[in-house]
Amino acid sequence: MTEVPHLVCTFDTYSPEDERRRESLLLLGNGVLSVRGATTGAAGGESHYPGTYHGGTYNRLADTIEGEPVENESLVNLPNWLPLEFRTDRTDGWCAIGCAEILDYCHSLDAAEATTLREATLQSGGVRFHLRERRLVSMCQPNVAALQVELTPLDWSGRIEIRSLIDGAVENAGVARHRFYSGRHLQIRRLEEAGPGVLLVGAETNQSHVRIAVAARTRVSGVTVEDAAVRSGDAMIAQHVFCRAEAGRPILIEKAAVILTSRDPAISEPDEAACGLVAELPDFDGLLDAHRNAWRRIWKGCRIRTEREDLGNALGFHASYLFQNTSPHTASYDTGIPSRGWQEGYHGHIFWDSVFSSEVLATRLPDVARSLLVYRYKRLDAARRAARLCGLRGAMYPWRSAADGREVTPRLQYNPLSGRWMQDHTHRQRHVGSVIAYQAWRYFQATGDREFLSSYGATMILEIARFWASLARTGESGRTEIHGVIGPDEYHTLDPATGEPGLRNNTFTNVMAAWTLAHAGEVLGLLPDRRAGEIRESLGLGREDFARWDDITRNMRLVIRDDGVIGQFEGFDELIEVDLDSFKEELGGRRTDWALEARGDDVNRYQVVKQADTMMLLYLLSERELADIAGRCGYRLTPEQLRRTGDHYLKRTTHESSLSDLVYAGALSRLAPSRARDLYWSALSPDGETGHSGTDEGVHLGAMAATIDVVQRHFTGMTPHLDGIEFDPAPPDDLGWIAFEFAYQSGAYEIRLDSEWLELASDPGNPSPIRVSCRGRQERLAPGSTLRLPISRHASVVKRCEPGPA
Numbered sequence: 001m002t003e004v005p006h007l008v009c010t011f012d013t014y015s016p017e018d019e020r021r022r023e024s025l026l027l028l029g030n031g032v033l034s035v036r037g038a039t040t041g042a043a044g045g046e047s048h049y050p051g052t053y054h055g056g057t058y059n060r061l062a063d064t065i066e067g068e069p070v071e072n073e074s075l076v077n078l079p080n081w082l083p084l085e086f087r088t089d090r091t092d093g094w095c096a097i098g099c100a101e102i103l104d105y106c107h108s109l110d111a112a113e114a115t116t117l118r119e120a121t122l123q124s125g126g127v128r129f130h131l132r133e134r135r136l137v138s139m140c141q142p143n144v145a146a147l148q149v150e151l152t153p154l155d156w157s158g159r160i161e162i163r164s165l166i167d168g169a170v171e172n173a174g175v176a177r178h179r180f181y182s183g184r185h186l187q188i189r190r191l192e193e194a195g196p197g198v199l200l201v202g203a204e205t206n207q208s209h210v211r212i213a214v215a216a217r218t219r220v221s222g223v224t225v226e227d228a229a230v231r232s233g234d235a236m237i238a239q240h241v242f243c244r245a246e247a248g249r250p251i252l253i254e255k256a257a258v259i260l261t262s263r264d265p266a267i268s269e270p271d272e273a274a275c276g277l278v279a280e281l282p283d284f285d286g287l288l289d290a291h292r293n294a295w296r297r298i299w300k301g302c303r304i305r306t307e308r309e310d311l312g313n314a315l316g317f318h319a320s321y322l323f324q325n326t327s328p329h330t331a332s333y334d335t336g337i338p339s340r341g342w343q344e345g346y347h348g349h350i351f352w353d354s355v356f357s358s359e360v361l362a363t364r365l366p367d368v369a370r371s372l373l374v375y376r377y378k379r380l381d382a383a384r385r386a387a388r389l390c391g392l393r394g395a396m397y398p399w400r401s402a403a404d405g406r407e408v409t410p411r412l413q414y415n416p417l418s419g420r421w422m423q424d425h426t427h428r429q430r431h432v433g434s435v436i437a438y439q440a441w442r443y444f445q446a447t448g449d450r451e452f453l454s455s456y457g458a459t460m461i462l463e464i465a466r467f468w469a470s471l472a473r474t475g476e477s478g479r480t481e482i483h484g485v486i487g488p489d490e491y492h493t494l495d496p497a498t499g500e501p502g503l504r505n506n507t508f509t510n511v512m513a514a515w516t517l518a519h520a521g522e523v524l525g526l527l528p529d530r531r532a533g534e535i536r537e538s539l540g541l542g543r544e545d546f547a548r549w550d551d552i553t554r555n556m557r558l559v560i561r562d563d564g565v566i567g568q569f570e571g572f573d574e575l576i577e578v579d580l581d582s583f584k585e586e587l588g589g590r591r592t593d594w595a596l597e598a599r600g601d602d603v604n605r606y607q608v609v610k611q612a613d614t615m616m617l618l619y620l621l622s623e624r625e626l627a628d629i630a631g632r633c634g635y636r637l638t639p640e641q642l643r644r645t646g647d648h649y650l651k652r653t654t655h656e657s658s659l660s661d662l663v664y665a666g667a668l669s670r671l672a673p674s675r676a677r678d679l680y681w682s683a684l685s686p687d688g689e690t691g692h693s694g695t696d697e698g699v700h701l702g703a704m705a706a707t708i709d710v711v712q713r714h715f716t717g718m719t720p721h722l723d724g725i726e727f728d729p730a731p732p733d734d735l736g737w738i739a740f741e742f743a744y745q746s747g748a749y750e751i752r753l754d755s756e757w758l759e760l761a762s763d764p765g766n767p768s769p770i771r772v773s774c775r776g777r778q779e780r781l782a783p784g785s786t787l788r789l790p791i792s793r794h795a796s797v798v799k800r801c802e803p804g805p806a
Helices: 019-025 270-280 284-299 308-326 326-334 357-363 366-376 380-389 430-448 448-471 506-524 529-539 543-553 578-587 592-598 616-618 623-633 639-650 660-667 673-682 701-715
Strands: 010-011 034-035 050-054 058-065 068-075 083-090 100-112 115-122 127-137 143-151 160-167 186-195 198-205 211-221 224-232 236-245 251-261 303-307 411-413 420-423 484-486 719-720 724-725 736-745 747-753 759-760 772-773 776-782 785-789 799-800
Touching: 010 366, 019 430, 034 127, 034 143, 050 251, 058 759, 083 143, 127 284, 143 284, 160 198, 160 211, 160 251, 186 211, 186 224, 186 236, 186 270, 186 616, 198 236, 198 270, 211 236, 236 772, 236 799, 251 270, 251 284, 303 308, 308 701, 326 366, 357 366, 357 430, 357 701, 366 380, 366 430, 380 448, 411 592, 420 592, 430 448, 430 506, 430 719, 430 736, 448 506, 448 529, 448 543, 506 543, 506 616, 506 623, 543 623, 616 660, 623 639, 639 660, 639 799, 660 673, 660 701, 673 701, 759 772, 772 785, 776 785
Parallel strands: 724 772
Antiparallel strands: 010 100, 034 050, 058 068, 083 160, 100 115, 115 127, 127 143, 143 251, 160 236, 186 198, 198 211, 211 251, 224 236, 303 736, 411 420, 719 724, 736 747, 747 759, 759 785, 772 776, 785 799
């Protein structure tokens, strides 16, 4: 049996001011459904926000803001299946957590098996009850969620009424800044009792016309049931069960729900399918057994073990959260990775930060990683159309994507500090295209999936390259330049020289454009001649295109200061320089761009960076790769230059994104190990602190994945290639040992890393030996054998053990 990690997150008090954040952290999901950790009696408000979401179910609504028509496409909050309450003739109305006196309380998540347990002693009208609730969102059946409540009257006997309902009167109200937008996405089609104990709410999104069915089955046992009734209102339907309760005798209530949409595969009609499936479901314990077995299969090949308990708990929790949002079920659905997971933060949109998850998934759940790239391929025509509308060729992927691949970045953002609306130019972050090409390339290197490259990857990479070649122009410098874009630092959106939206020669953008163009020239050579010819013909690419692409990569403009520091963009050094600590204190610790706008100023005027921008290059590319690309462009980069560049931007970065510390930690792992270590440990719980901005709207999934990605990509220095795996370890001096399993092409492997050795074990069932490179040392690793590769001067001899268990 697969060893399952022990990962428990517990809150042992009830805290109304922190409950919405906890509901995000204790969300349960299976890659298709996500259910926030709200109590069964919670209604949306300041303290609670129940939400149930189906991955990829979006709807678009129109509003007028500042006299300007706007549209917002949002992940839809679905009918709420959770409500379960009770009352007696002595209790004060319906009794549930949050509306009764709480005598004791504990809410915990077992992240290893993705279940929650909530226990509380409640008092209402002088009557005390003990409540014990278990909950799951099935990893075995992607459209099933369930809860079990054990309700024990402690000092009272008498008649009790239990109400289980489905509430269709929901709206999107989970993000305070979005309150100015319309939030009612659903029209109720149907409310009915569909069978004994089975309720159905049928709904439809009012613009995208996705049909939704929520069917719930409630069973009560352990008590004498005297009567039952079904009652319905405008948009809700409830089952009422009347029982004779006895003091000290538990009442067992089980509620199972099936949520289906017309987007789900292999169904004819969601209402009929949901009712049929919910009636056939086993009891809660049966659902739990199947759910646990499915999680054991996920952890097989995905375990992370460490010497440090704090690190192991954090990485395990983050891995669990990642797999709850992108599970093996995801491969059957047409979805990407939303920045804040399947919740309402950022409207549930898909950004570029999937790059922090992609390699973690490609080496653990490759089918999932592939499906997330196919999501991008299916929206290639939309990206081509966007480029054409700008007078460009190729594919211009949107900064924020949702249902159909159009650009969904809002044009205005509300500033809660000033009460004013700010123009949003962040859709100009064109580097999203290069990152998609990068993810496709790295997925191919890790998996050797030539069918993916042939059917999807090559065409995407080539069309993204064509976009860059179309956008690039010869500038006054005589070199190739890219204008009108924005880098990963979202605080600088206006050209310092003109005040117009978009920057000139953002270094991250230019380097990644050159990287894309260089690799596009290699892609067709990796395919059979016939298939390469078909792609070339279908895209209308000739030798002159590849020649121009090559010429661009050898002439790309990079901004390099006289002292060798790599400039963030043209004109950054002309902005006002500040002492960052004093500046942040002056702004009262509030978000920099909002605080400046509130006092009539503009963050564009200052050398203040929201998150890693230039240093993102050293997160994605090794020093050698970056030096090679820069050299191809005609520039020489040295390690000392890169070190000074990192120090330069650390003094100017506010880290007002939970990704920023982690990017710097990876980028500086070799250049400034002690600084990288401190940054990594400080960022290990990116969204886990009380009051963390935005966590109640959804946890930053990219930041959670990045804590694992930094370990794999930088601490072990693992880079998969088609012909083997390269390692360049840079572990922090206080890491202890860490071990994790991963997949490479068709084999299974395990790494164990400490300060002196990198140990690589190959599963006995692997098909063939592989080439392993560690700091220039070349070795062969046979199936069933183990290599111990030295990474310190104290460990200078390769130790080999073969064959043997992985």
